[in-house]
Amino acid sequence: MEIAVRQSTLERTRAGHDPKKCPQCRTAALVMLRRHVSPPSWGDPVVTEYYDCEYCEASYQFSPADNRWRPIYH
Secondary structure, three states, rough: OOOOHHHOOOOOOOOOOOOOOOOOOOOOOOEEEEEEEEOOHHHOOOOEEEEEEOOOHHHEEEOOOOEEEEOOOO
């Protein structure tokens, strides 16, 4: 029997990977949940990335074009 275990970004290191730091707790524990790109029929594509912090359990929306973080309140 095989059991999949999700590793924390705090435990793993990737070559050439620059982990993003959480704006709240300042640890490198953000995990990208999904990435959304607007449809081409809407004009220029708008990219939005959604992250969760594994350390403080905060959620964020990130806009790479503006380099802007916005908290997501649950």
